[in-house]
Amino acid sequence: MNGEKRRSAAAFLVALLLLAVVAVGADRGAAWATSRSVATAVRLGGTGVVDADVQIHGFPFLTQLAAGSLEHVSGSLAAGSFGGYAVTDVTVDARGVSPRSPWRTSEARATGVVAFDTLARTASDRLDTEVTVGAAPGEPGALTLGLPVTVLGATVDVRAVVVPDVVDGALAVQVRTVSLGGLDVPVGALPGGLGDALGGLRIPLDLPAGVTLTGVDGEPDGVRLTIEARDVSLGDLAR
Structure with missing residues (x-):
């Protein structure tokens, strides 16, 4: 940044x-x-x-x-x-x-609540790929996360329901469910280490020195960040 x-x-x-x-x-x-x-x-x-x-x-x-x-x-x-x-x-x-x-x-x-499109732009910039973020219908506090990934040489769309979290000052996710190319797949059955990759997803916010991300919660219109x-x-x- x-x-x-x-x-x-x-x-x-x-x-x-x-x-x-x-x-x-x-x-x-x-x-x-x-x-x-x-x-x-x-x-x-x-x-x-x-x-x-x-x-x-x-x-x-x-x-x-x-x-x-x-x-x-x-x-x-x-x-x-x-x-x-x-x-x-x-x-x-x-x-x-x-x-x-x-x-x-x-x-x-x-x-403060950061809008989903703002968060998607930040995630896309950090991960160098197109990312979509939105509220997960019927699952309060959860988000939908969409991004293209390469599996066995082919690019497929991954859509996951995740719960936002903070790990070592970076925005992270806990994966609940995943669909791969439109088909629901158990997280443990995802090919090519994709499950571990999603679970290990980190989005650093590049905050100034002395400022730390300490909390994150999904809301209907965005993600509430807490910084200290x-x-x-x-x-x-x-x-």
């Missing part, structure tokens, strides 16, 4: 916090701070940003500001697109946020 995409992909984690902290620090009211947050998200690479909101918790605020650390900052974003990655229902929770550059943060946690960051500078992530 090039530098532009890297910082744009990270933007949905930090866009609600970065200059929003500065905006609230100016003490001109929550509505003004929220509007600045939206503008900040757009400047950091976001488009179509909807309903961005930031809250500074704890009292008194000016005491926290003078101490150089905001105890608790939370934010939310209904929808937005960052570097081509469409996300919805984003929430951010950060602790120990410095109110000045480079906005050092002790820990932060963010969740510890002892990072939000300003550095957004560069």
Whole structure:
């Protein structure tokens, strides 16, 4: 992933916090701070940003500001697109946020739903093949994963029902069922080590240093990712 995409992909984690902290620090009211947050998200690479909101918790605020650390900052974003990655229902929770550059943060946690087409593009890019991703009908939390594979010298379409998982910080899957060329096949009976290959599928998200993928759940409109960051500078992530 090039530098532009890297910082744009990270933007949905930090866009609600970065200059929003500065905006609230100016003490001109929550509505003004929220509007600045939206503008900040757009400047950091976001488009179509909807309903961005930031809250500074704890009292008194000016005491926290003078101490150089905001105890608790939370934010939310209904929808937005960052570097081509469409996300919805984003929430951010950060602790120990410095109110000045480079906005050092002790820990932060963010969740957001990544659209299926966005995830499919990412998987296709990482695996260097055309991948489709969607919700598995009648199986809450499960996904359908489609991709072409070569079996005994022939290319066939594989369609699998999988449950998303995280392994060593990468997006992984647990395979439930597989159809090969339109025929249902037990995972253990797949030829050419295909079952092991599917079970060992890993899609690294190439997140910035200090940011780790910790959770993933299938939802009707996409995949909810949970990422965590510890002892990072939000300003550095957004560069």
